[in-house]
Amino acid sequence: MPFNGKVHKVGAHIDTDAIIPARFLVTTDTKKLGEACMEGLEPGWVRRVKEGDIIVAGRNFGCGSSREHAPLSIIGAGIRAVVAHSFARIFYRNAFNMGLMLLEIGDQVNKINDGDVLEIFPGEGKIINSTTGDEIIVPPLSPMMQTLIDKGGMVNYVREQLRSN
Amino acid sequence: MQQTLAQKILQMHTDEIVREPGQIVECRLSGVLANDITGPLAIKSFRAMGAKRVFDKNKIFLVMDHYTPQKDIASANQVIVSRKFAAEMGITHYYEGGCAGVEHALLPELGLVKPCDLVIGADSHTCTYGGIGAFSTGLGSTDIACGMALGKLWFKVPQTIRVVIRGVMPQWVRGKDLILRLIGEIGVDGALYKALEFVGPALKEIDVEARLCMSNMAIEAGAKCGLFPADELTLDYCRSHGVPAPQQISGDDTSEAERVVTMDITDMEPVVACPHLPENTRPVSELKDKKIDQVVIGSCTNGRISDMRDAARVLRGRKVAKGVRCIIIPATPGVWRQAMNEGLFEIFAESGCVVSAPTCGPCLGGYMGVLGDGERCISTSNRNFRGRMGSLESELYLSSPCVAAASAVTGSIADPGVL
Secondary structure: OOEEEEEEEOOOOOEHHHHOOHHHOOOOOHHHHHOOOOOOOOOOHHHHOOOOOEEEEOOOEOEOOOOOHHHHHHHHOOOOEEEEOOEOHHHHHHHHHHOOEEEEOHHHHHHOOOOOEEEEEHHHOEEEEOOOOOEEEOOOOOHHHHHHHHHOOHHHHHHHHHHHO | OOOOHHHHHHHOOOOOOOOOOOOEEEEEOOEEEEEOOOHHHHHHHHHHOOOOOOOOOOOEEEEOOOOOOOOOHHHHHHHHHHHHHHHHHOOOEEEOHHHOOOHHHHHHHOOOOOOOOEEEEOOHHHHHHHHHOOEEEEOOHHHHHHHHHHOEEEEEOOOEEEEEEEOOOOOOOOHHHHHHHHHHHHOOOOOOOOEEEEEOHHHHHOOHHHHHHHHHHHHHHOOOEEEOOEOHHHHHHHHHOOOOOOOOEOOOOOOOOOEEEEEEOOOOOOEEEOOOOOOOEEEHHHHOOOEOOEEEEOHHHHOOHHHHHHHHHHHOOOOOOOOOEEEEOOOOHHHHHHHHHOOHHHHHHHHOOEEOOOOOHHHHOOOOOOEOOOOEEEEOOOOOOOOOOEOOOOEEEEOOHHHHHHHHHHOEOOOHHHO
């Protein structure tokens, strides 16, 4: 299933305190966390986001804490995919566990501007920039990660495993 | 076959043959940790998965440390979730109130982690236990839920960056300065997805508390873990903290490293990380006269007894500068009591410091020393991201307890060697 949406571009080393500052970590509710998404980057950032939009970032997106609240707040804000030069290790694992699709594209991130509209085909490792006409090709998503996205995250995946045992 | 320390430890926890970096292996877990922030999410996932019991009630560690003593109604309600879960599952190692300390200082102190263990924790600084030769790494709450239910999890065998440390430790240089220097050299994503392995002749000068501090910040270079060999120093430390028969372990000298970084420490001066990333490091002498409003000495990085003694050595007979708040937070009840018995609190009180109960508190901008607009702080914690300790308009510098204490005295960033 492709992902379609408008790009909100952010910089390099966007840390988990920028994505969701610690003062908002007093809930586990996805929607509430979503209301504070990127509050540590710019107060009110989330107001620009529409359901289905995409974040495009520089190097090392999601560095810092292991808080799963970070991918949850991105999901809660209505964002369905994050494309970056690279991701921090714990955030990468957490995002797929929560059902948030990530794609690592290295320097090709420079071919995407704030406000562009993208169509992403993770299984094929392809992004079409509908605004500029550019096509970006990267290694496709690994089958394990694809499965986690298809199931809607790790909880559903494990639940199915436990049921079938 | 020559193996890195990471490969050797993973091999001890799986029946598969650990061959090379990139390989995915399923491993049995020695311990699974969560705290008051990440615990409730893990418990929510655990229940949603349909799991009914934990894999081993003696191997789950629940430490209420970030916002305890509970700072407000919401954080109190979060602790209730963990407390009920611990009671329901019969979890042995649940810590709250007077038993709770900052998790990564508490677990080694209580002898709950040991060399060769494989530990996961829902906290990024779980990598701390690499300081005693354990493979430990931070994960999100849902991976932790999976670990709590099944007692095993998949790991990608990491590549290794070997860090060779040579030379003699200068008088005012500590483990914190070495790890800040390394992060400055390789960058905050310099070890992304990789293991750091510390070796070299200078290791014999780096005591176990300094090693725990260095491994703690491996994550600030993006690393999966930061491993020290378990040598005689480690075994002494573990035995004195109640581990019955700790094992020695080290990586093979000629095992494959993705990169080798050599640090000669003989002529080093203390290092400070400037806003807003741990990689923005400078020698302390370049920052002198930078005015500060607050000093924090504590955290899972530098809240141990050696850190308290360092702070006291600098503060003894001196006063905290007018207009500066100096907040000292012993990381565990054990450290707190030891510091009290050694008379360190008398020194801190005489200097005009605030001494707090153990908590993560200000490190993550929680409470007990949050920064306002335009305020500047030097802290012994591990992360100086924008807004980490409070206002987005505040500035945070990272250093050792020696530099932090010296700065408290002068009211601006200072080298303890030239006080």
